[in-house]
Amino acid sequence: MPKKLTAGLYDKAFTEGNQHAVEKDPSLRAHTDKLQNHTGVRLLSQHLNQLIERALAGQSEENRVELANDLIRIIEKKTRGSVAQQSDFVTNAWLKELARGVQAHTNTQTIRPGIPLSHSELLTNAPSDHRIGYELKREIESADRIDILIAFIKWSGLRLVREALQDFVGRGGGLRVITTTYMKATERQAIDELIQIGAKIKISYDTRRTRLHAKAWLLHRNTGFSTAFVGSSNLSAAAQLDGLEWNVRLSKVDAGRIIDKIEAAFNSYWEDVEFEIYDGSQESQKRFDAAVEEEPRPGRIMSLEVHPYPFQQEILDKLDVERTIHGRTRNLVVAATGTGKTVMAALDYRRLARQLSPLRLLFVAHRAEILQQARTTFRDVLKHNTFGEDYVGGSQPQKWDHVFASVQSLANFDLDKISPKHFGMIIIDEFHHAAAKTYQRLLEHFQSHYLLGLTATPERADGKDILSWFGGRVAAELRVWDAIDRGLLVPFHYFGRHDGGDLSSVRWVRGKYDDSELTRLFTADDIRVRKILKVVKEHIANPLEMRALGFCVSVSHAEFMTRKFDDAGIPAACITGKTPRGERINAQNRLRKGEVNILFSVDVLGEGVDIPPVDTILMLRPTNSATVFIQQLGRGLRFAEGKTCLTVLDFISNSARQFRFDYALGAMLGKVARKSVKEAVEKDFPALPSGCSLLLDQESKDVVLNNLRTQLRYRSSELERLLRHLGDRATLKTFLDKAELSIEDFYSKKPNSFTLLCRRAGISTADKGPDETEIGSRLRLLIHADDAPRLNFIRQAAKGDLNMSGLSERDRRRLLMLVCALLGGEAAFDLSAGYNKILDHLAICKELISLTDLLKENIAHTPSQYAISPYVPLELHTRYSLQEIASAFNLVGKGGLLSPREGIRFDEATSCNLIFVTIHKNEKYYASTAMYRDYVIDAHHFHWQSQNNTRSDMPKGRRHTHHKTLGITPLIFARTAKKTDYGLTMPYQFLGPASYLSHEGEQPMSIIWKMKYPIPADIVRNMRLAA
Structure with a gap:
């Protein structure tokens, strides 16, 4: 008899009994979707698991094993042995441990946790409950590696697990600890003891506020039965013993995705520059003491290397693009007070000075304390304790090579005594003051090659414009989110x-x-x-x-x-x-x-x-x-x-x-x-x-x-009216600006091309080609392009300036990328004919030229010197569709351009293993067998999970683990999702060559790749899983 259903939310397979119950009750209406991809697998698995558990519970001990093997036999038959086989049949035995060496000979068993390894549980420190401190010690006994993420570490808490941790490290276990000095609660005695035990430690030294509130222990076991504790307990006596703390003990068996996410988050934090290495040295002890002492001593300069935070690196990368790609050497950076504008300026100067040494510097601010702080920052960044001369108050520069000057001092100085080109770089802090006459005077006098303005507020109350010094542009702006x-x-x-x-x-x-x-x-x-x-x-x-x-x-x-x-x-x-x-x-x-x-x-x-x-x-x-x-x-x-x-x-x-x-x-x-x-x-x-x-x-x-x-729902008719208003001199750029549309907004919807819109609006344009509508609609397939050499090539091709007989193989493949994008993969058979067909559409070619000019403004990364081969025209850290990558590798077959499948393609011509990764997989598009855990760990490491049928002892797996011996280069192409926010297929970002570092598990293998070239900060932000 079907169970009576209650109105409300469900997440389960809709059974025939449910359907019958709904049909009998006219007050109920079922909202359902198809059981497809990962959702279908998940819900069917849950339903079967409930049935199987109830069925096994109702059998005798002997019949339980028989029933289990009957079910395995059905799966073996249905899947033809690809999922289950003879080796999966169970015996009437519980495997508790596999012992080796002395332990095997003495027949001793490892102490097991009080909670079964395959179960998750809530711990509350209640009198009748498992105490977290007690359970942790039992868990440590069987761990192979331990990662601890905890805001406060106190001696009173550490001493409760100290011996267990010491024994663990003594038998070869790896211990990593992340903590903070927030609220000055962590005690140096405790972290020094952890160092003595053999732990690796990283610390966040921000004592005012902390982003780290998590408390977690991750206990890795090579058998795959890893566990984790996540909750409210810091490492203190009260939290470990009798505090009203709630902690969840998670098992890899029934909470595998959560365990994976904890591991990913920990690895991301470990590589985050906010967390600095603590090694117990005198220098690191001083660093710790300075962070927790009540009244920090003034004038202390740390000898540690200064690294930018990821959001700062993004701004530095944008400045590099402005100068390298666009030739703009006068740039304004907008970022809120307290975000490290001076540090960014010092790092920017260091980069330029290494390229152009010597590089004379003038740093201008309106207050003495700002100048003193700036000079100290530059000295820290440059590792140069005597860098810079002051020109403020009574101080006068002697060498005039690196001057930190107040605008008031410069106002009283005869600027004609200094050549306009004396300083190679001028940095002006609080640039919104630059509309004042004192600043105008020095800006008009000096003709430095580089001008860098810093401000939190680019608009002035008096309405005076400061952007005119920067071509009307803000070069880089800090995202509020970051x-x-x-x-x-x-x-x-x-x-x-x-x-x-x-x-x-x-x-x-x-x-x-x-x-x-x-x-x-x-x-x-x-x-x-x-x-x-x-x-x-x-x-x-x-x-x-x-x-x-x-x-x-x-x-x-x-x-x-x-x-x-x-x-x-x-x-x-x-x-x-x-x-x-x-x-x-x-x-x-x-x-x-x-x-x-x-x-x-x-x-x-x-x-x-x-x-x-x-x-x-x-x-x-x-x-x-x-x-x-x-x-x-x-x-x-x-x-x-x-x-x-x-x-x-x-x-x-x-x-x-x-x-x-x-x-x-x-x-x-x-x-x-x-x-x-x-x-x-x-x-x-x-x-x-x-x-x-x-x-x-x-x-x-x-x-x-x-x-x-x-x-x-903006209508084509509205855009036509706007275009008619703009008249015959309207360009793609002026139209998009007036319509307040991005390139993606316009090209992701019909009419899909500016040429077609112009014709509808009656705007004069070049003669219409025979396939104009179809080719114009495919321009959307190019709007992700951010490869500067390629954009230059497309512009040249659209002007008809290519000499087909004199094309290099690299440019021939660039042309293949363009022709297949606009005409389809079958056009690969006759490249010359395809190119001529595009040239027959003069209006489309004109639009293509305008489009490439706009796309150049979207370039986010400077070109690198890396080349896969002389023939493969792919630039590092730029975006390509799957079809464009196939064109670049000349993957042409009988049916036209080939398309890689299953996420991997081995290219024999270059001996490259092409690995295609989608970070955030949507259940709508991916089956559970393809929901791999892929993410950027940091700028140098990438975590990738192979297909489910990959083992390290099989040829597919050896291509990954032994790629160097086999002469294979793994290349990683990654994207954040299958579709863009505009509904278009998302292109892949070429992250470059990688080398095998380590792996865990089989079928699938979880591999950590070491990237040959650092991944840019903006890509790391989008492709890492942790905050």
Whole structure:
């Protein structure tokens, strides 16, 4: 009889009994999907496991084995021995241990954990429960390697497991420990003892805040029966014995994916530059003592090598691209205060100085303390204790080779005494001051080859433009996500609340709402302001203790809000770009002191509003710019004493069709596609920076989703109207800029080509070719291209400048990549004919030239000197489709271009093993047999899991483990997912050659590859599993 079903969520196979029960109950409706790929395997396995467990429990001991073997026999028959075979039949024995050597001769058995190795369990330190300290000692007895990730280590806790760990290391076990000096709780006596035992230790020395809150022990066993403890217990006596601590003991058998993820996270942390090696030497002991002492001694310079954090390395890489690819030597870096701008500048100078030694330097700032800190930083980075001369106060440079000067000192100096080209590099801190006359004078005088500007706030309250010194561009900007995840900025708690307003009829002027109409609407009555005050009181514990900024439409609006908050008993003030400097400073000071609780402002983006204690932001006007939104958000992300997060109250109205909610939301989500923003809103923002939250009330959610659906459904007719408005001189770039579309936005949807859109809009263009629509629609297959030599080649080819008879083999394959992308794989048979067919479409060729110019701006990495062979035209760390990789290796067969299968292709011509990896596998596209654990560990190591049929003692496995002996070069091509945010097939990033380092397991083999060339920081960020 079918079991009665209860309404609610399920995650199980839908049985015939379930179906019958639903049919009998008209009040129930079943929502089902097909059992396919990994989901099908998982749910069927769970269902069968329940049935088998119940069936075995009801049998006698003898019949249980017989039943088990009957089931294995069925599997053997159904799979023809590929999954189960004779060796898998069970006996009536429980294998508990395999002993070797002395242990085998003496017939002694290893102490077993109190919890079965194949079970997971919760430990609470209750009187009748397993104590974690006791269980850990029993687990250590049988471990082969141990990794410990723990925030605090105290002697009182270590001594409880000290002997067990000592014995473990003594018999050859490997012990790694990661900890912190956060809250100065870790004791040096404890970590020195761990060093004596034989542990390898890494420590985070940030005593103000920690990203490491995890407490975990991972006990590796070569038999595959690894276990882990994850929970709340630090290594202290109370936590190990009688504290009210909860810890989960996980087993590799029933929680294998979780164990794998713990291992991946630990390995990523181990390679993270935040965690520094502690080896017990006098130098490392001094480093530890300096981090935990109550009053750090001034003037201490560490002799440790200075390495950039990954987010800093990304900025350094962008600067390299700007100079190397685009020839831009004057660059502005925008990053929040406290993110290490000076360290980045010093590392950038070190890199250039090594290339161009000697490189004279002028570092300019407006305060003496900034100059002193900068000089110390440069000395640490360069390992040069006498580097730099001061030109501030009474100090005068003697050599003028490396000068740290205040702008005031330079203002009083006759610059004509120094050649304009004397300094090879000029670095200006807080570059937003550069619009002042004192800075203008030195910028106009010096003609250094390199100019580097550093600022947290590129916009000025007086509206003066500083970007003109950098060609109107910001070269590199720190992602808010990275800064929050690193603990460099506070997390935000964003609340989107509907204000009851309707802006759909407000006039739309030059890409935004008309300010005067918004002002009239927002100040006409008190309805909206009452709603705002209500929301403030609901979300702020005590509004009289908040430090808030309110961003308004106009001066009238700001003054109106100030009056209304004052009337409501919340002291407020108003500042704008017209407010005299003295009054502006006074208003800021009053906010700091709590004399007023909110400053309302219009020109909020200048240096005039930079108050770290700000803990609340009110978005009182619609913001149709991601840049402006992030800058407004950034005003409250600075750390201050007692501040744990920034509260953001955004007041949302029904919007005009042209308004773009995806700009602001996409900025908070990390600049993702509109489609991804829509999915995030629908799912209530599951992925945000650490500690952040983003909540929309239902009305706001409906408004935002309706707007996003409208934006996603933009019609070809609207684009045609825009194009007609731009006229015959419209280019692909001007069109995309005016339409506010990215390259991916435009080419991922119909009409798929600018040429076709021009024809529909009646814009004159070259004569139409016979296959223009089809070829134009395939341009989307090129929009990932970021290989500079290839883009140059495509441009040359599109101009018709190729001499087919004189093509090198490398360029012939580049042409093969292009022709097969635009015409299909069958065009590989007659390359010359295919190329001529493309040239017959002059309008497409013209568009191709424009497209390559835009794609060059997206290049993220500088070219390397590595070449697979003289003939294979693939550049390191650039992106290629599977078809393009096949073209590059000239994989042409009878049916045209071949496509690698099963994730691996051995290329005999180059003796290369091509390994294709998708990091985040979706159950929709991959079967469980292909859900391998693949990820970047760090810039030098990659974890890859082979196919399930690969063993180290078989030819496939030996190609990996013995590739050097066999003369094989493994090449890794990786992508983060199967599809992009725009629904296109994601290309692979060529990570380069790798060498075998180690492996665990068989069928599949989990291999760690050592990369020959470091993986760039942005790729590491996207392809590593740990935070």
